[in-house]
Amino acid sequence: MLEGEPVHIRFPDGRGVDVPRGTPAGGALALWDPGRAGTFLAALWKGLPVDLASPLLEGGELAPLSFADRAGRDILQHSAAHLLAKALVETIPEARPTVGPPTDEGFYYDFEVRPLTPGDLDAIRTAMHRSVQAREAFRRREVSRDEARTLFARNPYKLRYIAEVPEGEAVSVYDTGAFTDLCRGPHVPDTGWLAGVHVLGFSAITPDAPGSVPLQRVRGVGFPTPKELEAYLKLRAEAEARDHRTIGSRQELFLFLDEAPGFPIWLPKGMVMVRELEKFVTEHLREAGYAEIRTPLLFAQSVYETSGHWEHYRENMFLSTVENRVFGWKPMNCPGSMLVFGSRSRSYRELPLRLAEFAPLHRLEASGTLHGLTRVRELVQDDAHIFCTEEQVEAEIRVLLRWIREAFSTFRLTWSYELSTRPAKFLGEAALWDRAEATLEKLLKESGIEYRVSPGEGAFYGPKIDIHIRDSLGRPWQTGTIQLDYQIPQRFRLEYQGPDGQLHTPVVVHRTILGTWERFLGVVIEHCAGRFPPWLAPVQARILPVTEHQAPGANGLADELRAVGLRVEVGGTEESLAKRVRTAELDRVPYIAVLGEREIADGSVALRVRGQKANRPMSRPEFVEYVRDRVRRREYDP
């Protein structure tokens, strides 16, 4: 091809254009769609991401990338990481940058550098801002391996990455002002695109590799404009306001003491909610043919040796030595259920045998991982074990998948499924694992469920389907789990007599739906920002007499509500009505009933529904029935 000879470029809408050879990708895209060209931050050239400055040397397919595309978003995050590295090295010249990838949330960059301080962060932010103002270009250069090794001679991390570049692939570096980083690219055209970048914080991390030194990880987020960044930061501030730890304290649901780290203390109002969840789950258990049992919190070491927990889970167990015998606090309910099943001979006619147990479990979680209600050391699962034949497994799991849909819909949560497969440390034979994994996968597929596969994340005894629920800000939490287990029943030598007269080992499905009361409530609190559905609310209605003359009437109404099983409080009259309404709203009480002279006279109530200023007058029986009905139907909104 001759210099300047036109090349033919095709675009996603099928249109094409001839441009002089060597035209930058950005130039071609501007010809194609001048209106949107300003939002293009990189391009896809023959399916691979490239810089807008990249010259088109031959014909081919060209598509734009903007922030709206995941790939484009990642490019902006990655460019932000470069900008951060530039600023950090300007601030602390001896710092050695390692890697700075985009993440789901934003981006980070790891450095080998002295421990950072908040003051460093300020200096880094200033340096980044300066660079953004200067609109410094990201310039790509391809260099020889020798040149690259010279450029990064002081940085062993980069030298290692240079050595890892496959033979035949060019080593590329990007210059941003005076800063040069090893990078495959592509990048946004210049730092002016990074006005919506914000450094969130830093923390030390310890890389996996043996002998490696701790690194400082600086995290940030990037948006195309400062306005979008502001919107994001506002969302984060809201997330802080709905933190379950804050709401739990404000509404007196639970607390933690220094003397019992990771052990939640349920206060009366929180305990009401735990009981409501229990009731919600238990109703289903009754319909679905479960039986409830209770087994000890402690078992002798030998039980865990049989179950495999001694080998695979001991470091997470609380142990007690009594009369020279070691007892372990159970971290899971399975051993107890196994012992109950094995306590006498069983017939196939009993299967599926569904044993539920809601016992407190103890897990010695590392202190640094504890987090409010969502990561605790004492927890209660809505747990059950289904003992069944291999043929019964599918039907049982189908029921569970249906129940998951129903349960999470009640809370208006969105959830997702994850299939976790055989871990490095596992019990049993690989072939059995493959079969179990195939079964779970088939069930997910036939239900039309979208799921993610997490290789190696299964329990040590079997693969599992995990449920992740997201709170309203999109943060995922693992809750329910369905685990298929061919191992532990064998280890406990569980058997049932089949129709063939032979003894067979049952399969066990371990499953929880909500997961644990603790974590589930933590997420629900954040999801609804403490404005609980009436059925779950610790106080469902508060009755406010306007003056003390209406107090007897208010108490009478409260009795009527209590008589139908509702949780009611009657407000005092020491404070102004406005103040008491305000307090009730801040307490997130779903129904506020005001009783004044008028209401007493005509037997009505002035109902104020939580969050709604306008009040609805209704007769007392109407009011009682209205609240009762919405609670009974577990309506989400009051």
Place this chain on the structure above:
RNA sequence: GCCGCCGUAGCUCAGUCGGUAGAGCGGCUGAUUUGUAAUCAGCAGGUCGGGAGUUCGAUUCUCUCCGGCGGCUCCA
């Protein structure tokens, strides 16, 4: 557990460049009897997370332990 940061009244936070601390809300008492997001006044409440060290003197500086937060790792 690892790294960093933090710990002042029940809660949210101010403050002390080393001389033993304040506010708002909440609580209690009194007055007010109130019509839909804060009526007024008064009072009580803190060995400034625990321990040790430096100092004439430590809530303030140092060390250490405990706890919390943000990450890492791990998980329901």
